[in-house]
Each structure stands twice: as structure tokens, then as C-alpha cells.
Amino acid sequence: MLRAxxxxxxxxHHPPAGARKALADAIWRQESVDLTTVGIDIGSSTSHLIxxxxxxxxxxxxxxxxxxxxxREIVWRSPITLTPFLRDGSIDAPRLESFIHRCYHQAGLQRxxxxxxxxxxxxxxxxxxxxxxxxxxxxxxxxxxxxxTAGHKLEAALAAHGSGAVALSRERDEVLLxxxxxxGTTKLALIDRGRVLGVCAFAVGGRLLATDAAGQWTRVxxxxxxxxxxxxxxxxxxxxxxxxxxERIAARLADVATDYIAARPLDRLGLELQLTEALPRxxxxxxxxxxxxxxxxxxxxxxxxxGDIALLLAAxxxxxxxxxxxxxxxxxxxxxxxxxxxxSQFTVQxxxxxxxxxxxxxLPVHNVPVVHPDLRLADTVEPAHVAGALRESLSRLDxxxxxxxxxxxHWRGDPSHERLAALGRxxxxxxxxxxxxxxxxxxxxxxxxxxxxxxxxxxxxGYSGELFSIDGVRLREFDYVDVGSLIDPPGVVPxxxxxxxxx
Numbered sequence: 155m156l157r158a159x160x161x162x163x164x165x166x167h168h169p170p171a172g173a174r175k176a177l178a179d180a181i182w183r184q185e186s187v188d189l190t191t192v193g194i195d196i197g198s199s200t201s202h203l204i205x206x207x208x209x210x211x212x213x214x215x216x217x218x219x220x221x222x223x224x225x226r227e228i229v230w231r232s233p234i235t236l237t238p239f240l241r242d243g244s245i246d247a248p249r250l251e252s253f254i255h256r257c258y259h260q261a262g263l264q265r266x267x268x269x270x271x272x273x274x275x276x277x278x279x280x281x282x283x284x285x286x287x288x289x290x291x292x293x294x295x296x297x298x299x300x301x302x303t304a305g306h307k308l309e310a311a312l313a314a315h316g317s318g319a320v321a322l323s324r325e326r327d328e329v330l331l332x333x334x335x336x337x338g339t340t341k342l343a344l345i346d347r348g349r350v351l352g353v354c355a356f357a358v359g360g361r362l363l364a365t366d367a368a369g370q371w372t373r374v375x376x377x378x379x380x381x382x383x384x385x386x387x388x389x390x391x392x393x394x395x396x397x398x399x400x401e402r403i404a405a406r407l408a409d410v411a412t413d414y415i416a417a418r419p420l421d422r423l424g425l426e427l428q429l430t431e432a433l434p435r436x437x438x439x440x441x442x443x444x445x446x447x448x449x450x451x452x453x454x455x456x457x458x459x460x461g462d463i464a465l466l467l468a469a470x471x472x473x474x475x476x477x478x479x480x481x482x483x484x485x486x487x488x489x490x491x492x493x494x495x496x497x498s499q500f501t502v503q504x505x506x507x508x509x510x511x512x513x514x515x516x517l518p519v520h521n522v523p524v525v526h527p528d529l530r531l532a533d534t535v536e537p538a539h540v541a542g543a544l545r546e547s548l549s550r551l552d553x554x555x556x557x558x559x560x561x562x563x564h565w566r567g568d569p570s571h572e573r574l575a576a577l578g579r580x581x582x583x584x585x586x587x588x589x590x591x592x593x594x595x596x597x598x599x600x601x602x603x604x605x606x607x608x609x610x611x612x613x614x615x616g617y618s619g620e621l622f623s624i625d626g627v628r629l630r631e632f633d634y635v636d637v638g639s640l641i642d643p644p645g646v647v648p649x650x651x652x653x654x655x656x657x
Contacts, residue, residue, distance in 0.1 A: 189269040190229075194254070195491075196237060196288065198277025199337025199361040200447065201250070202491060203232040203257045205268075230261040234447075234490060236460075237279065245284045251291055265294065272654055273301045276309045277338055300521055300634045300652055305552030306429050310334065310341035310353035315632070315656045317445035318487035324348030331439035331481065333415055334492060335448035335471075337361035337462070338375060340411055342433050353550065354433035356424070358411045360448045360464025363400060369461070371395060377427050381406045384423055401470075404463045408470035415442065416479045442481040445492040453485050505647045506626030510608020516594050516620055517639045517647065524598075524633040525551060526562040535573045540580025548584070551631065555584050558593040560637075562629035565601030571610070574603060578611045586617055594620035598635070598649070600628045624649070 193204045209225040235253050238246035258265060273292055275285060280303040292299050304312055313334035314320050323330040323345040334341040338359040344351045357377035364373035371394035374382075381403050382389045393399055410424045417435050420428070450456035451468030459465050475483065511517070527547040529540060544561075553559060561581070567573065585591060595617070597607065604625030611617040622637075627649050629635065638648040 190267055192268050192271040194273045196275050196279045200234050201237045202234050204228055205230040205261050232257045245287050247287045271299045275303045306355035307353050307550050308552040310343050310355055311350055313341055313445055313492045314343035314350055317492035319443045320345055320348055322486045329437050329439045330441050330443050332443045335446040337447055344434055352434040355429040356414055357427040358407045360467050361462040363463045365461035380426055400463050401466050404466035405470045407467055408474050412474040412478055441484050443484040443486040445489050447490045449489045505624040506602055507645045508602055508605040508625055510605045510623040512621045514640055516622055517637055520636045521634050522560045524562050524629045525559045526631045535576035537576050537580035540577055541583040544584045560596045560598050560635050563599045565599050565603055569603045574607050574610050578615050582617055589616050590619040597623040598627050598629050599625040
């Protein structure tokens with residue numbers, strides 16, 4: 155047992171240096187974790203990797219053993235590569251695997267050296283056949299990797315965080331409009347002092363027109379065809395070989411992008427290229443930040459052309475932003491590499507004892523995405539308010555109501571039957587309107603009401619599907635959870651949380 159003072163201390167006798175170092179190392183190993191992590195971004199246009207070293211230290215609270223990131227360092231960045239696709243639109247798995255293997259080799263790492271990671275799929279990569287290929291590529295790391303498919307809204311949120319725009323908004327204590335201008339789409343996010351208020355996306359990007367391996371202009375996305383048709387232009391390789399034709403298409407795309415950024419009324423083409431609902435416009439932003447491949451040209455970091463119209467689009471956009479958008483242009487820190495460092499912030503928590511489990515065979519579960527609706531529960535809980543907040547949160551993460559999710563609830567106030575029943579009605583209205591659902595309903599609550607809420611849902615509100623409701627655990631968006639089997643006694647379950655962390 156260690157003591158603060160003893161007789162040896164008073165006589166000036168101390169443990170030898172070697173023993174002191176061994177003791178310090180032992181304490182460090184218990185309180186700190188040093189992880190090597192990888193973030194892999196596979197998109198419609200480009201793919202890249204980032205290796206990072208992340209230091210975590212334990213923050214013990216009650217029954218939790220929470221390791222939090224205290225230091226992160228990017229140790230190697232891959233070159234940006236064009237995502238390899240076959241002629242039928244599916245990912246060329248051997249070429250992608252070769253790129254990833256080459257990156258590990260150039261970074262001086264083996265797959266066994268990497269402790270955790272995140273694979274983010276966007277655009278064409280999220281299509282079912284492509285997502286299946288990616289799953290197979292990372293099957294060996296299934297337990298320690300998170301594979302997330304990001305639709306337009308989730309991609310916008312990831313870009314806002316990964317670019318550094320969310321942190322910049324918080325640090326500057328102001329409202330930012332962030333534009334991630336990629337190869338096939340542009341994503342906007344309105345950020346109020348570090349909080350993403352809303353996102354939107356539209357089909358404007360730097361690789362809507364692109365050359366093939368032979369240098370022919372054969373890639374013409376649907377949105378580029380729409381622009382060309384409006385301008386009365388053809389889209390054959392011979393016509394697109396004319397720089398003037400490409401410049402006119404890029405200029406028209408820049409008009410559309412500027413209308414979105416400046417909150418101007420959209421014309422017919424702008425409406426046709428809209429991919430999500432409109433962005434909220436209050437409060438008004440005081441600055442514009444940019445990321446994505448086209449931002450490299452806007453911010454002057456790139457001048458070379460790569461067989462697409464990114465340079466032309468950036469030039470036209472720079473001119474229009476100066477004329478029509480009265481906002482200073484900010485560099486949030488990351489451009490084309492606006493991505494996650496990895497699923498690195500492992501947290502181990504133990505649930506409270508007041509849990510509800512309809513069937514012990516439901517556990518364990520792995521890599522379940524977390525949805526954290528902003529309920530802001532008042533003294534009186536309104537089911538319509540709960541349902542609205544839940545729909546908004548699911549939509550923001552591009553998740554369907556029937557998807558397998560862990561619903562994180564922040565409970566405050568009186569755990570009265572009336573309030574819990576109102577909460578349950580709002581949840582079931584969205585997640586199980588018919589009284590059941592195919593995927594189990596997983597509720598994770600920070601307050602001590604897990605068991606009671608489970609009973610209310612099953613025995614009073616008529617929910618007949620599988621359910622486990624646990625409490626004493628805190629989660630947030632961009633978390634993925636593993637829930638282990640019941641430990642009986644003492645009647646708790648272990649929860650491992652893998653958090654996406656950003657540059």
C-alpha cells in the first residue's frame with residue numbers, strides 16, 4: 155500500500171530511480187492509453203487515409219471508466235487518390251485494396267498496429283453493392299472499426315466537424331456558414347457557436363465533368379447534363395474537349411452555388427439540383443468557411459488540374475462570392491481532408507442496475523449508431539415535441555426510423571408516470587407506429603429511469619417488439635456502441651463507446 159509519508163521519508167531514504175520509474179510507468183499504464191488510429195474516407199470522387207496517434211486519459215466517474223482524448227497528432231497522410239470505379243459503377247475492390255495496403259506500407263504500419271479506425275463512405279460508395287465490398291475489405295477489423303455510410307446530411311455534418319468549422323465557430327463565438335464543395339455535391343452547414351443548426355446539399359461539384367484514363371471527357375454526371383442542356387450545349391467528348399464549353403458549364407454551376415450560399419431565390423436549375431430540404435437561415439452567419447476539393451483552389455493551396463472542372467468552378471465561384479456574398483472567407487483548417495481521424499475515443503461504461511431487458515438473447519450487440527435527439531424536456535412532456543425532435547435527429551444522420559439505432563436520452567426532472575408515458579408515446583410514434591419494429595429498440599438513458607420506461611413501453615403503451623432499456627450511461631452523436639451480455643450479479647451490462655473524433 156502506498157503512503158504519503160513514512161519513517162523512511164523522514165530519514166531521507168527514497169526508492170531507487172529504477173523503482174520510481176517502474177511505479178510511474180505502472181500508474182501511467184492504468185490511467186493512460188496511447189492508440190494508433192486510422193480514418194479512411196471513400197467518396198464518389200476521391201479517397202484518402204489519415205493515421206493518427208491519440209492519447210487518452212481516464213476520467214473515473216461513479217461506475218464509469220471514461221477515457222477521454224487529451225492529445226491527438228496526425229502522423230501520416232496519404233496522397234489523395236481518385237476512387238476506383240468499374241464501368242458498371244461499382245467500386246474496383248482490388249485497386250482500392252491495393253491503395254490501402256500501399257498506404258499502410260508507406261506509413262510503416264501493419265494492420266495489427268492499428269488499434270481502431272473509422273471508414274466513412276459517401277456518395278456512390280454508399281450504394282449497397284459498394285458498401286458490401288468495403289465491409290469485406292475490413293472484415294478482419296470488424297470488432298475495432300466503425301464503418302459509417304453517410305448520406306447527404308450526415309456527410310454535411312461530418313464535413314462541418316472534420317474541417318474544423320464547428321471548432322472555429324465555437325472559438326470565435328460566432329455564427330458560421332460552412333460550405334464543403336466536393337467532387338459531386340456541395341454541402342452547407344449553419345453553425346451557431348459550435349452547434350450545427352441545420353444542413354443542406356445540392357449537386358454542384360468539381361468532378362461533374364471529368365476525363366477517363368485516356369484523357370477523354372467521358373464522365374458527365376446528370377447535373378452537368380442538366381446544365382449543358384439549359385445552355386444548349388452537347389456533352390460528347392468532342393464537344394467537352396473545348397475549354398470554352400467547360401468554362402460555361404462551370405460558370406453556371408457557380409451561379410447556382412452562389413444562390414444557395416447567399417440565400418438568394420433559387421431558379422429552376424437551382425431547384426432541380428437541390429438534394430435535401432432547405433437550410434435554416436436564422437441566425438444570420440457572420441463569416442463563410444470552406445472545405446472540400448474545390449476549396450483547395452479557393453484558398454490558393456492548389457493550382458494543378460486533375461482532369462476535371464474543379465479549377466474552373468473555383469475561379470468562377472471566387473468571382474461571384476466577391477460580388478454577391480458580403481461575408482469574409484475563412485479557412486477552418488482542413489480542406490479536401492475534412493474527415494475523421496478515427497473511431498478513437500473508446501469509453502467503457504457500466505450501466506445502472508435499473509435496466510429493462512425483454513430477452514437476454516438480444517445481447518451482445520456491436521457498432522450500433524447513436525441518435526441523440528435534442529428533447530429539452532420541460533416539466534410537462536409533450537409527445538409531439540418528442541416525436542419532432544426524434545425525427546429531426548434521425549433525418550440529420552440520414553437514418554430511417556426503422557434502422558437499428560441506440561437512442562440516447564438525456565433525462566432530467568421528476569420521473570413521474572405521466573412524464574415517462576408521454577416520452578414513450580412520442581418515441582413509439584416515430585420508431586414503432588404500428589406497435590412493433592423489426593430491429594430491437596435500444597434506449598440508453600443517463601438518468602435512473604431505464605427499467606420504469608421499459609415497463610411503461612411494454613406493459614402500458616402496447617409495444618410488442620424486442621426492447622432493452624438501460625440507464626446510467628451517457629452517449630452523444632457520432633458515437634457507436636457495443637453492449638455486452640448481462641452481468642448477473644450484479645445485474646448490469648458493459649457498454650463500449652467508440653466515438654468519431656475529428657481533426
